[in-house]
Amino acid sequence: MTTMTNTILNNEYWNNISVNQSFDFDDLFSSAFNFVLPMKNENTEILLLSSENDHKYSQTLPTNNTTEESQQPSLICGVCGAPAFGYNFDQITCESCKAFFRRNALRYMPDLKCRYSSSCIINVNTRRQCTYCRLKKCFDIKMRKDWIRTEEEKQLRQLIKLTKEQKKINDLSNDQQSLINFSQVLRKKKRLIIKSTNQEFVPKLVNINNH
Amino acid sequence: MTTMTNTILNNEYWNNISVNQSFDFDDLFSSAFNFVLPMKNENTEILLLSSENDHKYSQTLPTNNTTEESQQPSLICGVCGAPAFGYNFDQITCESCKAFFRRNALRYMPDLKCRYSSSCIINVNTRRQCTYCRLKKCFDIKMRKDWIRTEEEKQLRQLIKLTKEQKKINDLSNDQQSLINFSQVLRKKKRLIIKSTNQEFVPKLVNINNH
DNA sequence: AACGGGTGAATGAGGACA
DNA sequence: TGTCCTCATTCACCCGTT
The missing domain is CATH 1.20.5 (Single alpha-helices involved in coiled-coils or other helix-helix interfaces)
Structure with missing residues (x-):
């Protein structure tokens, strides 16, 4: 079923880009977007279920309280939705997505192939499960890889x-x-x-x- | 620089990958499940209990257990009940069920036919006696075969x-x-x-x- | 204060071997 | 089959510069 379709889609996609010699991830990405149809991922339900976890997560986090006048607009990460405390690489993200982006944004995309349809839902619980889609989302929200120091x-x-x-x-x-x-x-x-x-x-x- | 080499290598690699044959065991399994009567699973309670499941992603949480002796929450394997030390393929399992799942989850189910009524009880002592039912239980508790590296x-x-x-x-x-x-x-x-x-x-x- | 970078313990995948 | 090991990745925390 969907797995099959996904696989084919992925292969078609990767076969195509391997012809393309561009080393610019941005290009790769935009072509990926045009190529992949938004399709429901078999994991979706599981992912959505886990909102309890999200809740727990935000609960447990040290809400930079300090005399409770924490006027922090309680930012949330544009990638995974976790609490964020400011901008990283030009977008509001949490610490982990910041680190993730720093580590991966300069990697060669095909190395990060998605197992599904390149449309995984990224949230606090799922962010670790698909490097490709997490990185894709980072670029989606326009994090700047050129701000990573060489x-x-x-x-x-x-x-x-x-x-x-x-x-x-x-x-x-x-x-x-x-x-x-x-x-x-x-x-x-x-x-x-x-x-x-x-x-x-x-x-x-x-x-x-x-x- | 070397990125170039990587790229070339990778492209060669991707070009050579055949249009992969996706084995979909989900289908097999769902049919297998239709076949097997819904029966009480002794672990069900454990699984439902497992708000410990929330603990799953506690890596991201500021370990609440600080003061306490960081005793492992003494997890138990969702398949056989043996002591477990963490998640494997998305569920809490022991090392042996992890290895078992890795080795068998991609096998063709009918080959593993249960010699009884496909309702063997799986515990530490019996787990070796019926590959089919052990594997079934793995899937029951929703271990993810798609996380096995291809x-x-x-x-x-x-x-x-x-x-x-x-x-x-x-x-x-x-x-x-x-x-x-x-x-x-x-x-x-x-x-x-x-x-x-x-x-x-x-x-x-x-x-x-x-x- | 914001936002770059770096670190290291923990996690969870695979592999070797008895 | 099960145990124990290796290794890549993750992320909470911390540091330094502007």
Whole structure:
């Protein structure tokens, strides 16, 4: 029954996109949307049932009370509906969807294939069950993957920070003490550099050596 | 970068996947169920009781059990009643029923025909005696066979893993070269710094890392 | 205060082997 | 078949920068 249809749909979809060489997830996504018909998922009922859980969930959460004048408009996550406390990647989301987005938004979509019809309902209870649909929903509500810092950016920030420290030390007198501190910073930086060579920041390093 | 490799690999993979043959056991099962008289299930009460079921997603909750000795809520397997330690395929089960379900849930049901009246009582001692009824009970309590990874999924995961490892190795070998150069640069720089601790070598550092 | 990142215990999937 | 292990993922919490 539906499983069959879903499977076929999925395969058709994936076969199609594999032809397409675009690496832009956004493109992949929009094509996915055009392709997949909204269809009822056999899990739907289960998912809907679980509203009790939702209730319990919101109950138990520490409602940032602090003298109960928590004027927080009690935000809810645009992805899963859990309580949220602010914006993450340009949309109101909970902590877990924030982390989820950070981890997954840059992944290659086909790796996250949905088992069903790419139209899973995402809520607090089901969010863990389908990475594809959760991520799809993140993009749906327009979370910005371009706000995730790249490895390069992270390394750069670190270096800048260390450099600042270094400069501070520099500005101090050049007595023995500062020398000692300095070598500490140097060591730290060296470690950082070595560490960074294990990651995808490498191209930069390689470039340096190629010239 | 390596993403490219991943992509290519993945595309090859997806192109090669045959238009998968979906075995749908739901159908088989529903017919099997029509066949079997609705009978009292000794675990039913447990299942209904299981507002512990809400505990299911308590991972997201701020563990209410804090003060208490975080004793496992002493869960019991919904299939055989043995001690359980968490959810497997969406229901609380013991390790052995988990393994049993993984191994059998995708089998063709008629092969497992019960030699009695398809109403065997399943408990820790009897669970091995009737594969059919044990499996039936698994489905009764709504274990999800669709959460068993398909061959496809397993292969994909494998592929992803291998690709990552490959990448790491690649990066490493690249790095060996760059590391050598880098440490040379570092040494040089260090000498320079020690020689002239009072000057503004800092910008130099930044520049080097920016290229 | 907001909102980036990082961490580590817990969870739950598969696998090996007796 | 059942036990025990490995490993990827999740998310509550915390830190740092702006």
